[in-house]
Amino acid sequence: MNVSIVGLGLIGGSVAKDLRKANFATHLIGVEASEAHAEEALRINLVDEVLPLNDAVAKSDLVVIAIPVDKIRQILPQVLDQIQPGTTVTDLGSTKQLIADVVEGHPKRRNYVAAHPMSGTENSGPSAAMDGLFEGKITIICDQEKSGPQHLALVEKMFQCLGMNIAYMSADEQDHSTAYISHLPHVVAYALANAAMSKENRHIIFDLASGGFNSTVRLAKSTPSMWGPIFQDNQKYIIESLDTYIKHLKEFRESILNDEQRMYELMENATKIREVLGGANPSLIKNEEKIIKLYTK
Incomplete structure (x- = not known):
């Protein structure tokens, strides 16, 4: 099977690594806007060749789009315009509704499967690609009823080869859920990071920084060119999640100032997150309501 991967950074490159290892693809084609990244991807054997988008699409049985969400909206209709009748297209963007909207009426809409693998790191570029990045994680497939059965089956098989469990929900539900569990943590x-760097004596702060600060601020190393478009695409639900978070911050602030008992109650309540995260079932999840509750408690 010829598989084209558009975008050879952390996500696209990691997909390429695991699909090669699983023998899912007989030939891996890369599409990459950065010449330096294209050369690096070839050097480290992420893909077998790098081609312009049109040439890659023409040779592909499966096209995987792994670029920032604003760029996905631009090229997805072009890809669907050019594919052969049997070619499958999927994207790995973190937002789904606006992407789905741009191809809603496309004559080859059923060739497209909207997906979001819930995995990643703060690193970027081909050298950030990792074996096993997706193992045991959940991928969300959206609006599966709008995809042709053979195309849906192929994308499901791809994610299973990556070692992922699959959840199904609408694009809107996906955006709402991930605003709380993925997008809000990045905003925070x-x-x-900005709060710490605004201190005049910040060099002392960073000298003292240990695991708690470093693990909390790690996501601030993420590439703005990828996360800025996500924040804009999912503005409605990210603002909702921010407003909820700010409300809880204010309640915590007030309790620290004026109500020590309430402060401890808030902390005790927060520790229940252990039960939620520790009890997440890694098996295949198809119940939309279950996964929404799991991620938005």
Whole structure:
């Protein structure tokens, strides 16, 4: 099977590594806007060749788009315009509704499967690609009823080869859920990093920084060119999640100032997150309501 991967950074490169290892693809084609990244991807054997988008699509049985969400919206209709009738297309963007909207009426809409693998790191570029990045994680497939059965089956098989469990929900539900569990943490990390760097004596702060600060602020190392478009695409639900978070921050602030008992109650309540995260079932999840509750408690 010829598989083209558009975008050879952390996500696309990691997909390429695991699909090669699983013998899912007989030939891996890369599409990469950065010449330096294209050369690096070839040097480290992420892909067998790098081609312009049109040439890659023409040779592909499966096209995997792994670029920032604003760029996905631009090229997805072009890819569907050019594919052969039997070619499958999927994207790995962190937002789904606006992407789905741009191809809603496309004559080859059923060739497209909207997906979001819930995995990643703060690193970027081909050298950031990792074996096993997706193992045991969940991928969300959206609006599966709008995809042709053979195309849906192929994308499901791809994610299973990556070692992922699969959840199904609408694009809107996906955006709502990930605003809380993925997008909000990145906003918080950027804000925390800015707060620490705003201190005049910040060099002392960073000299003292240990595991708690470093793990919390790690996401602030993520590439703005990828996360900025996500924040804009999912603005409605990210603002909702931010407003909820700010409400809880204010409640915590007030309790620290004026109500020590309430402060401890808030902390005790927060520790229940252990039960939620520790009890997440890694088996295949198809119940939309279950996964929404799991991620938004």
